[in-house]
Amino acid sequence: MTTIDASLFDDLQKRGLIAQTTGGDVLADYLASGSRTLYSGFDPTADSLHIGHLVPLLALKRFQQAGHKPIALVGGATGLVGDPSFKAAERKLNTPDIVAGWTDKLKAQVSRFIDFDSGENAAEVVNNLDWVGDMNVLDFLRDVGKHFSVNNMINKESVKQRIDREGAGISFTEFTYMLLQSYDFAELYKRHNCTLQIGGSDQWGNITGGIDLARRMYSGETYGMTLPLVTKSDGTKFGKTESGTVWLDPAKTSPYAFYQFWLATADADVYKFLRYFTFLPLADIAAIEEEDKAAQGRPQAQSVLAREMTALIHGEQGLQAAERITEALFSGSLDQLDESDLEQLKLDGLPSSELARDQLGDKTLTQWLVDAEMAASGKQVKDALGRGAVTINGAAISFEENLDAAACFAAERAKFGRFYVAKLGKKKYHLFQVG
RNA sequence: GCAGGGGUUCCCGAGUGGCCAAAGGGAUCAGACUGUAAAUCUGACGCGCAAGCUUCGGUGGUUCGAAUCCACCCCCCUGCACCA
Incomplete structure (x- = not known):
């Protein structure tokens, strides 16, 4: 029998990782009283996840560490349609073979973060194309579509700007996205007794849609929880640098660049990010903050964050490579580098x-x-x-x-x-x- | 379809015949200060080391000279109409 860490909900709350939940206190009790199965979805909109995906991805890991069973869903089907939630404009469709290739990459990437060998609560990775792919239109319309009220869907905040705004508009394809994602939840409930869906706060509408559908199709009692959108104190978008998105794939963003990204975190954000992204105990983070406040000059929080994150995503080796370059360029003197050091810098991703x-x-x-x-x-x-x-x-x-x-x-x-x-x-x- | 408004350099937004590579703001880059911060100050900010070259939805025209005027075309917005 898996042991449940009953303090999970409280810890998430204190980290600021809970934006909204359904059911209020009921969910906290529900999670404390048994090992539950939960899922979060990742749509293949590129060939790699980026740091924006990290919050839900790491949340799956947190749940697993607390004794719950995580399912990472890669949206081979939903990625073909495109999520309109809070998007200003219709997006162009990617071809099925491209999406299939991306799906494979994301599956591999996501798999590194959750544990598949932990017995009862071993993780799973699923692809919604497996159950949506062969469904025919009439079945979909009769079995799924019938449960949705267009009146309701139109009123969702997530599609409002597309409906209200003149000239924007939303295609039927994207409008249907919510039905697909809702169906995923219902299907996972049926297949795996999955009773909780987590996701970014922009997913609230889609998650509640799934909860309703699971109830209507299978009389299932399910829950939803959203994680906050990561914001920066200066108002600029999180996760972007002058050279673009910070990816998790080391071939797209080197461990060195990744390390540097975290190192550059503003003082005003760094403790929040430590709570959001690392697995360091809250008490340790508070201690770091105390020390930094007491000490004059340069805080240590950024380098703790950079080390933790780089090790988490790129492993010890990636972290060492990043630190080697950083050390050579920013602290030491170039003269101290010997020939093999320079070769190594090249390999390390400089x-x-x-x-x-x-x-x-x-x-x-x-x-x-x-x-x-x-x-x-x-x-x-x-x-x-x-x-x-x-x-x-x-x-x-x-x-x-x-x-x-x-x-x-x-x-x-x-x-x-x-x-x-x-x-x-x-x-x-x-x-x-x-x- | 008709009527009206509009498309300017990464973004917002001035500019209605020469003084326009094009005001102002934002973003970005560099410098000082610092902690590889923030705030602030300074400089750069179409391309080019330079001479110079290429821009203001597109094409063609008027003119010594056009982002600015004319013609046609494309796209967007607003209102009206149409929808067998």
Whole structure:
């Protein structure tokens, strides 16, 4: 018999991870009194999850650690339709083979976070295409559609802006999304006795839809719970950097970049994020906050957060790689790096590229740096050059040297005959290997 | 379909014949200060090292000269009408 950690609900609440629940106190008791099966869905809208998905994904893990059985649903079917919830405009459909490929990737990704070998409450990964894929239209309309009131659906907050706003509109396809997701819940209730669905707060409408459907189709008593949308104190969108979305796939966002993202968290957000994203006990987080407050200067919270998250997503090895690069670039001196260190930085995910020595003269330095994606335009590099903000292997490059890229990458400046660490501004690094 | 309004550089938004690569704000980038923060201040912000080149929904025209004027086309919004 699995032991239930009855303090789960309280812990979630204190972490700020509960936005809304159905049933109020009943849910807390329900969770404390037995091992329950719950699910959360992830639609394949890209070939990787990003950090925005982390809150529900890690919530599944929290539930499992407390003795409940998590099901991660990958929306092979719903991903073909597109969720209109709180979206300003109709989205374009992806082809079935693309969505199928993404579904496979997400399945693999999601699987790393939950435990499949823990006996009674072992996790499962399911794909709703398995039960929706072969359903025919008439069955769907008669068995599922009949339970939904269009009047009700129109009044949902999540589609309101699409219905109310002139010129926006919503296709029947997207309008139907809610029925599909509701059907998932009903189906999981029937198949796995799944009685709780969790999701982002934008999923409230879809979750309550599923609760209603499970009751109507199977007289099932089910619950719903939403997690807060992650917001930042400065009002900008969480999870975006200047170079775009922060992905969980190391091939799309390197562990180093991932680590740096968390390290850059604003003071005003960092303790909240520690509660949201890490598994550190609340008491430990409070202690960190206390210490930071008492100490002058740089808080430790950001590096704790960065370490925890990088280890969680990319493992110890990923964390070490990220720390090696960070250490080399921001604390140590480049001179301390030996040849294998530089090779390692490349493998660790420091942005790098190879240049041919005899072609260096073909372009200006600004152009080479733009090609390496260190800056958006030559103008920016030029600006930085004028302020002495561009260095190669530690030596500042002057404005005049711009035209002579070959001199900037002169052989005598190289480390070990071929490596050049270019730095633009305070944080942008790029490793050039000239051969 | 008819009538009216509108499409400007990443976003918002000025600009109605030359002084416009185009006000102002936001975002972004760099510098100072700092903690690889925040706030603040400074600079940059179509592309180009530069000469110069390319922009204001599209095409063609008027003009020495057009984001600005004309014609046609495309798209969006508002109202009205139509819906066998």
